[in-house]
Amino acid sequence: MKIDSNSLIGIVGAGIMGRGIAQVIARSGQKVILYDNFDGAIQNAMNSNEEDLNTLVSKGKISKEQKDTTLLNIIPSINIKDLSSCDLIIEAIIENKDIKQKIFKELEEICEDVIIASNTSSISISALANGLKKPQNIIGIHFFNPAPIMKLVEVISGLQSDKNIIKNIYDLVSLWGKKPVYVKSSPGFIVNRIARPFYAEALRVYEEGLASFATIDESIRSSGAFKMGPFELMDLIGNDTNYAVTLSTFNSYYQDPRFKPSLIQEEFVQAGLLGKKTNKGFYTYLNNKQIGRNDITKVEASKQNISEIYVYGSLGLANCLIPLFKQAGIKVHEKKANAYNYTYIEFNKIKLFLANGKMASQISKELKEKNIAQFDINIDYTSSNTITIATSLLAQKHIASHIAQLFLQINKQTIIIKDSPALIMLRTICMLVNEASCAVTNNVCDEISVDIAMQNAVNYPIGPFKWANKLGLDFILQTLNNLEDFYKDGRYRIDRGIIEKSMTQGLYYE
Ligand SMILES: NC(=O)c1ccc[n+]([C@@H]2O[C@H](COP(=O)([O-])OP(=O)(O)OC[C@H]3O[C@@H](n4cnc5c(N)ncnc54)[C@H](O)[C@@H]3O)[C@@H](O)[C@H]2O)c1
Structure with missing residues (x-):
């Protein structure tokens, strides 16, 4: 029939x-x-x-x-x-x-x-x-x-x-x-499974006291072009529903740490702070207004013009910043990566690294230098108007305002969070890619279906595998390895599909 x-x-x-x-x-x-x-x-x-x-x-x-x-x-x-x-x-x-x-x-x-x-x-x-x-x-x-x-x-x-x-x-x-x-x-099918890290990593960043809800949401919205940040989305879905889906996924996968629910979210559920439907969740809702949305930790620029910078090695995804600096009249000296193969931007005795899953403080310790900072990945550095940074715990206070000045000269505001491995976007995207890869490895679906699903069910601007192609698999592998080393937590273990792909064609479905 x-x-x-x-x-x-x-x-x-x-x-x-x-x-x-x-x-x-x-x-x-x-x-x-x-x-x-x-x-x-x-x-x-x-x-x-x-x-x-x-x-x-x-x-x-x-x-x-x-x-x-x-x-x-x-x-x-x-x-x-x-x-x-x-x-x-x-x-x-x-x-x-x-x-x-x-x-x-x-x-x-x-x-x-x-x-x-x-x-x-x-x-x-x-x-x-x-x-x-x-x-x-x-x-x-x-x-x-x-x-x-x-x-x-x-x-x-x-x-x-x-x-x-x-x-x-x-x-x-x-x-x-x-x-x-x-x-x-299979539990969670595609969307409810692969979307888990979008909430989980944000909740973890918050739980560790690294940034406020509003800062995390703004960072995800502006650096990732997501329509909504994870906290406002959890408020919209309802903390009770979102928590229940996470808990059911966690139990269905025999308590795999990849899906571990968040204690803070459970606390919100128990308090009846369910989100929009109760007018109070991570934010407060009054006459259809989301109160608390502007509680973002932005950095004031130093107002001391930066006229030249040095770029050591390739900044990968962030290489597109170089023409922006040049257009803004900043002299850019492009150099080979140094002896330790570190790649970074240097100015005013500050070394600014693209996040890679280590804390800036870890890099400080390795280099025996104080003024180290890192910045987060961005879906499109040319169009986005913010960049998220963190500075080493050893860094002098003023360096954030110099970094904010550098970015302001290319018309970008700087958001700062406490030093953390893989900041906000990088850890979120790497974990989305990891979960997507795992679903493919488990034969739940193919790569292209993952991206179609995430774009059409939860409005992601691009799917996890498109992101992976942008970032490069070696960079994702390095970041996940660093996260696993840092947290000593099976949650960040790398799916074999990413390793296999990095050893073969290196790109997903294109
Ligand atoms: N709400 C969502 O966001 C959503 C999204 C995707 C899938 N789902 C799934 O869709 C299903 C329905 O969810 P919903 O949100 O529409 O629920 P709902 O509570 O809005 O509607 C369920 C309807 O089923 C009727 N019903 C219950 N038992 C019945 C029976 N034995 N015979 C005939 N009618 C019966 C009820 O009268 C009610 O009208 C569930 O399996 C849910 O998991 C829900």
Whole structure:
């Protein structure tokens, strides 16, 4: 049986996800039966879809006719037997394995031959198929919230899912205007797994007292072009939900330290500081304003013009700063890396290194020099207007203002955090790459699916593997090695995929 745009689709559960998925399918021109057996649930869903569509009409995004046809394509139902002639049924009820399986068994009785796709966020598809008459017909189809807006859909195969069905549903999801990716059933699938370090590293930087929430968020937004920083995103998702997903991922991976939840986040959850929905989380929300957002540790520039600098060796990703310095009238003396193969910018007796997973203080100790600082990676040094730095614990106080002056001369503000290995962006990106690589090594998905998934489900400006290509695998290896050496924590152990890739073609999928 082939499912196409003429097939009849059913949805069980008309909550936030079920109603959104119904809207997606109906807008593509396909008929869908939306079933829910709770009092008033169906009416609520139909009203909410109508409101959504009215908004789209008022914004000129769809015509009134498109709205009317979309609504006519959604057939409401409070009787499960109405689903008997469906070819594909998408389940979007409560996140509970036993309750989902009970419905699956009922559907197997009612329908002659049906494909059942669960929208579960965390339950194994292989487990859901266990004990059913046709386990080969059970798959996962994971939409993101809000379903009408978020492009990504993870098409998930369990151990017994039929490969042809998976391919068929992948094609169907594309017809609905979504971006599908193939995923093997595994905890967190792609997005909820790979996104963990985005929150975890930020929480760790905060827990270690290295920077404020607002500083971390601003650094991530401005250096990484992420739409939202990790703390404001956790506030938006809800600390309770975000913490629960991390805890469930941690336990599913047998307490692997890569997924270790944060005590500070647990404390926020226990205090009821859940984020936007309680008006208080990491930030306070008052009349739709985020209070605390500007609590950023910026450095005031020294106002003593810097006319020349020395650059030793290649600064890698940060080499593009050199033309900016030159354009700003700064004389740049480009030199070979020194005898120890250190690469850095030198001026006013300050040595400024690109972060590499060591503390500036460690480099101070190695070089027996006080005035050492480091700066963070940046997705695009030319367009970004801030650079994050840290100075050695031994450095003289004034060096930060000289560094801020240097960056101000190329129109960039300087954010400072306490000395730490891999600052903020570098540790976050390296850990995202590490987790992405691990998912590929575990055969959960391929490289390109990772980048498509992270860009389309959580709006990352570029995917982890694109970042890896930018940074270079040797640099990532060096940074992760340094982090592991520093923390002596298995959380930073390098995935074998990165090592293999660095020994072979060195680039991901390009
Ligand atoms: N909310 C999200 O952000 C999100 C994102 C992706 C996936 N999911 C997953 O989607 C599923 C649904 O989540 P949601 O947020 O839409 O939940 P929800 O609570 O908003 O909706 C669930 C709906 O299912 C109905 N329902 C419950 N048991 C039923 C049954 N036995 N028969 C018929 N209807 C039943 C309820 O009446 C309710 O309307 C869950 O598996 C969840 O993990 C949620």
